[in-house]
Amino acid sequence: MAMMWSSASATAVTTLPTRPIPGSYGPPLVGPLKDRLDYFWFQGPETFFRSRMATHKSTVFRTNMPPTFPFFVGVDPRVVTVLDCTSFSALFDLEVVEKKNILIGDYMPSLSFTGDTRVVVYLDPSEPxxxxxxxxxxxxxxxxAKTWVSSFLSNLDVMLATIEQGIAKDGSAGLFGPLQKCIFAFLCKSIIGADPSVSPDVGENGFVMLDKWLALQLLPTVKVGAIPQPLEEILLHSFPLPFFLVSRDYRKLYEFVEKQGQEVVQRAETEHGLSKHDAINNILFVLGFNAFGGFSVFFPTLLTTIGRDKTGLRxxxxxxxxxxxxxxxEKRPSFETVREMELVRSTVYEVLRLNPPVPLQYGRARTDFTLNSHDAAFKVEKGELLCGYQPLVMRDPAVFDDPETFAPERFMGSGKELLKYVFWSNGPETGTPTPANKQCAAKDYVVETACLLMAEIFYRYDEFVCADDAISVTKLDRATERE
Structure with a gap:
């Protein structure tokens, strides 16, 4: 059984022994460069954090996080790492941490990527x-929400038909491309209120435009593995990638929202006091970074996890x-329907626990404070940057039994109590996004849509199998009989 875990805040007054934060940043330039090479090349992110946690015998320690030397001017790589559920929860305590300009650490991509607007994700709740x-x-x-389900299901029909045709022709079909087209089209309809097909270029290539836009912002901080080392370090992790490579694409997307999303843009101006320019840039960020980017990471993981399962889960x-x-x-699932599917929902939560779409969360100390882990307290100074690696945090053995194992039924019945330790959305799953916090605005929509996806697949097909070594579907058999 997991250890009893205190529900006390990570910043509450406790009687835990106080100890210095272990670890060091090493010599200037050399220390950050060594940690960067370990993170991207010699160890990889998970081993990077696990090895330091073992060395320091602590889930809280100091290290450097990329990007670093040589061409990231003004970026401070020093962080205090928090890798257990107690210390990690400090990242949601807005009395002691701030979130200004720290989406991916101390590095912030050029504002050119967001039309020179500091979009909502870079704003701290203390800012007006x-x-x-x-x-x-x-x-x-x-x-x-009025069109979310119908739009998703209609575009899912197209995606699944494409995959069926691919399997019939070649014996397997790639999942990623059809899935991204589905996600992009349904999000345009649901968020902007526009069908992307009205603009042939955006309708056909809009998802690719967003992929490139996302990549240029994130690549300096992400291990890719698609090209051999040291080329990845030299070409992708040594300098900020320039906006001009996607400037034409961003302009096309901007003009699409400006023309086809006039109603939502006008509402932003008249009811929320935003300028037209800032409204469009925030819409594009919500659409492209938060929603499209998040779904593009999470859905393939969800589907391949289920499609590769050998335990009888399907x-x-x-x-x-x-x-x-x-x-x-009913003949088609709805949000109301999937709320009754306890195993479907628990499976979605378990995949989010093991593979959160955003692996890293940051927060900067707003003031000096005491940070608690399970077994010790640490003094954090104002201005220090805290970094949590969620795939390890949500495998905390003090909270979860057998934490490394995929257990689809984990959150069923009394297991629902564990949802307060599922932090994928920049807050606990039991939390609620509000204008006063930084929890993902679409938190509930992500879970409901994932359940909808699974329900449609398992109502429509008797068998759904994914390749073990690729993001592809190898078997998709139409239902012969439905109970």
Missing amino acids: DHARVKSFCLELLRRG EKLKDEVRRVMKSRG
């Missing part, structure tokens, strides 16, 4: 603009989906 823009983002989602999912659909007399 944050509540106004976050309120607009929440309204975008509420309004989009049969259990199919049975639950068809039983609930039959009891409700």
Whole structure:
């Protein structure tokens, strides 16, 4: 059984022994460069954190995080790492940490990528603009809820037909391309209120434009593995990548929102006090970075995890989906329907626990404070940057039994109590996004849409199998009988 875990805040007054934060940053230039090479090349992110945690015998320690030397001017790589559920929760305590300009650490991509607008993700809740823009983002989602399910399912039909055709022709079909087209089209309809096909270029290539735009912002901080070392270090991790490579694409997307999303842009101006320019840039960020980027990472992981399972999970999912659909007399799933599918929902949570779409979370100390882990307290000074690596945090053995194992039923029944330790959305799964916090505005929509995806697949198909070594589907058999 997991250890009993205190529900006390990571910053609450406790009687834990106080100890210095272990670890060091090493000599200038040399220390950050060594840590960067370990992170990207010699160890990889997970081993990087695990090895230091073992060396220091602590889930809290000092290290450097890329990007670093030589051409990242003004970027301070020094962080205090937090790798257990208690210390990690300090990142959500806005009384002691701030979130200004730290989406991916001390490095911030050029504002050119967001039309020279500091979009909502870079704003701290203490800044007056944050509540106004976050309120607009929440309204975008509420309004989009009217067409969210129908738009998703209609585009999912196209995606699944494409995959079926690919399997019939070649014996397998790539999942990523059709899935991204589906995600982009349904998000445009739900968030902007526009069908991307009205613009042939955006309709055909919009998802590729967003892929390139995302890549140039994130590549300096991400291990890719697609090109051999040391080329990856030299070409991708040594300097900021320039906006001009995607400037034409961004302009096309901007003009698409400006023309086709006039209603939502006008609402941002009249009801939330945003300028037209800032409204469009925030819409594009919510659409492209938060929603499209997040779904593009999470959905392939969800589908391949289930499609590669050898434990009989797919049969259990199919049975639950068809039983609930039959009891409700429905032919297509809805948000209301999938809320009754306990195993489907628990499976989604378990994949989010093991493979959160955003692996790293940051927060800068707003003041001096005491940071608690499970077994010690540490003094953090104002201005220090905290960094949490979520795939390890949510495998905390003090909280989760058998934490490294994929357990689809983990969050069923009394297991729902563990949802307060599932932090993938920049807050606990039991939390609620508001204009006053930094929790993902679309948190609930992500879970519901993932459940919708699984329900549609297991209602429609008797078998769904993915390749073990590729993001592709090898078997997709139409249902012969539905319970």
